[in-house]
Each structure stands twice: as structure tokens, then as C-alpha cells.
Amino acid sequence: MNDVPLRLVGLRGATTCAANTTAEIRQAVGELINALVSRNRLNPSQIVSVTFSVTADLDACFPAAEARQREGWDSVALLDCQQMAVQGDLSRCIRVLAHAWLPQEQSPQHPYLGDASRLRPDRSGHN
Template sequence: MNDPDQRLVGLRGATTCHDNTAQAIETATAALIDALVERNSLLPEQIVSLTFSVTADLNACFPAAVARRREGWHSVALLDCQQMAVVGDLPRCIRLLAHVWLPMDRAPTHPYLEEARFLRPDRLSHN
């Protein structure tokens, strides 16, 4: 996108999943993507890439597969990876890093849902 009124921004977000099932992961991933899109007023053509990382206790499906099924997302680069295992990390957590084009005057919003909202106490009032 070569629009001088837009800037490339990295957005972060995370959520937790109640169970290690395909349905639970799909539901949690869809809610996280919906929050990212809605809170930042994103159109598919503004989204360059999304990288999902999941904790090792979530292996029933790929979050990127959920995103890949979204209408208009055929040009979005998607990737899944496993989150680094750290003692005491939040269990059943799905994180994302998105690269998007945002208008210069729009502040980015980083969605932290479910138990993941406690990962960013500085953002609790914004979620």
C-alpha cells in the first residue's frame, strides 16, 4: 500500500482457550481475530500478515487455518508457531502479531481477551 496517509503498524493480541479441542481453538481464534479487526476498523486489504503462537498445550488445530477461511484474506500471509515454553506461562494461550496498514491518525488497539488480559495489566482499562 503506497498511501502517504497510512503507516505500517505491528499489532499484538492474545486470548486463552478453555480446552485443547479444534472447536475451542477455532472459537477462541475467531474471537481474537474479530476483536483485532473490529477494534482497529481493519479491511482485509490492510492486513499484511499474522503470526500466531500457541502454548504447547494447544495442538488440536492451527489458528492460521481459522484465519485462512475468512472472506477476503487470500492475500494475508499467515503463520503458526509454538510459543516458547517458560515456567509459569499462561496455559492454553493463543498470541498473535499482525502487521497492518493503519491511517496515520488512528491509534492502534491491541486486543487481550479472556485470561490473556492479565498479560498486559497496562491495557486492562482498554479491553
């Protein structure tokens, strides 16, 4: 990848949790990160930063704590924040914004999993 021209891109995605528990949040974050990494063929050195936002009904743990456990992610800047509360918003939702270096010709893939597929039906498949 050293000789391939790269561009910095923002990758979006989201998922939902079955419950506000540490185990459920960790599982949902793990699935979301796995989808983001696999669909974009990322290795940790390509990932600059990841911001997780959660709805106010998820407060059992920090999503970034799950990401910190991943091998090679010690140089990735991680941040958690609370999603703006909007009436009628999807409950128990975790959103992600990642900045990563992708080959110039590679199209970014934005995973929307579980009930979060309703947020972006155009992106809920493998696009």
C-alpha cells in the same frame, strides 16, 4: 482511505482457550481476530501478515487455518508457531502479531481477551 496517509504497524493481542480442542481453538481465534479487526477498523486489504503463537498445550489445530476461512484473507500471509515454553506461563494461550496499514493518526488497539488480559492489564480493555 486512498487519500489518507498510512503507516505500517504491528498489532499485538492474545486470548486463552477453555480446552485443547479444534472447536475451542477455532472459537478463541475467531474472537481474537474479530476484536483485532473491529477495534482497529481493518479491512482485509490493510492486513499484510498475521503470526499466531500458541503454548505447547494447544495442538488440536492450527490457528491460521481459522483465519484462512475469513472472507478476503486470501492475500494475508499467515503463520503458526509454538510459543517459547517458560515455567509459570499462562496455559492454553494464543498470541497474535499482525502487521497492518493504519491511517497515520489512528492509534493501534491491542486486544487481550479472557485470561490473557493478565499478560497486559494495561491493554485488556479497549486499548
